[in-house]
Amino acid sequence: MKKETIIALIVAAIVVVGVIVGVVATSLSKEDADGLYDPDLPDIDLPDDYTPDTYYHIETDVEAPETNRGSLHTHSxxxxxxxxxxxxxxxxxxxxxxxxxxxxxxxAARGHSWVDATYSSPKKCSICGKTDGEPLGGDNVIIGKTNTNTDYVNVRLRPTTDSEIVTSIPPQTTFRILAQTYGYDGYIWYRAYYDGFEGYVRSDLVNIVS
Known part of the structure; x- marks a missing residue:
């Protein structure tokens, strides 16, 4: 075989290989070029005068992720x-x-705030109005009688002579005694019910009748 023929065949083979490589390279999509394409990176627009022999420094808008170095949130x-x-x-x-x-x-539930029973009404909650028990009236009620002959006996709102007067009981008059307690002044006071009123009467002004 002549030398010119061999050289011609070699050149033809190189051309064929180049064409094949070019076809394969141009037929690959970015998705198919495994390892050559990262979908998370932005596309770069090349200048119109770009050639493979020209080098450019191309700036992008990609920023490095920030690291949260702040303190932990405390709930308030x-x-x-x-x-x-x-x-x-x-x-x-x-x-x-x-x-x-x-x-x-x-x-938590609030709990009842009880007001003591009276002669006419049972113990009652001042918040919700619920009642409990029975009124103090009945056969076992203690009867008292004022032991003054001329003076009225004051029935007061609280067991002290400084308290407001609710009503007054005439001399030698009977009334119902509901309970007794020690007053702020050191005296024993009777809780009394008279003529529709309730209050406190000082015990030294009263005699127990029954």
């Missing part, structure tokens, strides 16, 4: 009552933080 809760407690049932309170965290917790 405010609270609101969403179900009010009653004397006998529990309520519900919601606690919430500015960060959005929240939770609920039970609130």
């Amino acid at each position: 809760y405010l609270s609101e009552i969403i179900v009010s407690p009653s004397c006998e049932t529990r309520g519900i309170r919601r606690l919430y933080c500015s960060c959005g965290d929240s939770y609920t917790e039970e609130v």
Whole structure:
């Protein structure tokens, strides 16, 4: 074989290989070029006069991720009552933080605030109005009688002579004694019921009749 023929065949082979490589390279999409394409990186627009032999420093808008070096958040809760407690049932309170965290917790029942029974009414809660027991009237009520002959005996709101006068009992008049207690002044006072009024009478002004 002549030398010129061999050289021609070699050149032809090189051309064929180059064409094949070019076809394969141009037919690959960015997705198919494994290892050559990262979908998380932005596309770069090349200048119009770019050639493989020209080098450029191309700036992008990609920024390095920031590291959160701040201190941990500490919850600071405010609270609101969403179900009010009653004397006998529990309520519900919601606690919430500015960060959005929240939770609920039970609130204890308030409990009754009892007002003592009177001659005409049983013990009663001043909050909810519930009653308990019976009025103090009945066959076992103690009867007292004022032991003054001319002076009225004052019935006071509280067991002390400084307290407001509710009513007065005439001399030698009977009335019902509901209970007794020690007053603020050291005297024993009777809790009395007379003519629809209740209050306190000093014991040294009263005789027990029955």
